[in-house]
Amino acid sequence: MSELKIVPTGYLDPVARTLVSAAMADLSDRYGGTGDDTPVDPAQFDPPRGAFLVAWLDGEPVACGGWRTFHLDGDAAEIKRMFTLASARRRGVAMAVLRAVEESAKAAGRTRAILETGGLQPEAIALYERAGYRLIDNFGYYKDEPDVRSYGRDL
Template sequence: MQSEQRTAPELTTVAYTDPVARRLVTAALADLGARYGGEGDATPVDPAEFVPPAGVFLVAWRGDEPVGCGAWRTHGPDAELKRMYTVPAARGTGVAGAVLAALEDDARRAGRTRMVLECGARQPEAIAMYERFGYRRIPNYGFYADAPDCLSYARML
């Protein structure tokens, strides 16, 4: 089990409407809801925003089990990171880092030069990962720009 947890997950591109994607997004929103209340994230999302080349939705797999996901969508000239999530049993095993690196590569190939994201102050593990990857605070933007717990980050690709 330990060696499996250290191996990089397999990543596949799926539609945002794919049943596996929907299951992971539902779990991600439940996690956010537990941290912040409400439905987790009320940011408007259109599944078409994650269709290449304007964006992508990735699922991370270990064997037959989906263990995480993440996406990017076009936000003006930037790529915006959305729906990053790792199932609790796979946290701390490199899933999120693998997904993030793949999303950055995909956005770069699509011609984006910067990735931006909104994160909440009650997600210390996510904040630590983003900062480890070189993301730095920027002025808040987007749906939660005026929310007191919102932290926005960016990184040049």
């Protein structure tokens, strides 16, 4: 891999917004609609109750991911907005971002990471399973959707 830097970035930062918009477009292509209607307040990603990270590869922003404290369990970090541009895929970037998100959550005192994904995201499912995530009871905005997959892992 070339030079990869993963840095905390405000959720409303223009670079973060561009990556999140690309993530929503990708989800929209897969699922239709806006891509993800989960309510998100940008302040949820502000420390110490959350964080948002951007990965830079050779000086270009290529990936993002964040966590927010899960509202039903203050010990859990809900991972949101994991996304890697197609040009940076299959290079270890997504795993590096996931591990950085987990470390950020752990440093803030979270003991478990949880997330939602869907059956039309097989590459995300493979990433999470490779990283040690296991299926858990569905919990989030899409918990009643037939194709939702909820995962969790102790940090």
